[in-house]
Amino acid sequence: MALLTKLPETVLALLGLMVIDVVSGVVASWSERRTSSGVYWCGVTRKAMTLMVVAACWLVERATGVPLGVAVTGFYIAHEALSILENAGRIGVPLPEVVRRALETLNAEEAAIRKGK
Secondary structure: OHHHHOHHHHHHHHHHHHHHHHHHHHHHHHHOOOOOOOHHHHHHHHHHHHHHHHHHHHHHHHHOOOOOOHHHHHHHHHHHHHHHHHHHOOOOOOOOOOHHHHHHHHHHHHHHHHHHH
């Protein structure tokens, strides 16, 4: 527990949002009756890699003074927050229209990128 108190606040926020995202994703999948351990473990693996990237960026920041850690952590915080909103929408939690449209746009762009690979 002492290690957690030494982490930057942004990293603590990211960890908390990751936990909320995993739980909200499981709840959303369960409500859709589409649970899959394979999808779950793929998501957990991505989150583990994300944490490794964040750790590497903070190491670079400490060694060079370039604010890479805070920038990359901020990006992933935004990503997790959007994912939580998306999961909330999947189970019927009302979202502001602007958020719903933004999520639809992001999902369409992600699908187009994956299709192009």
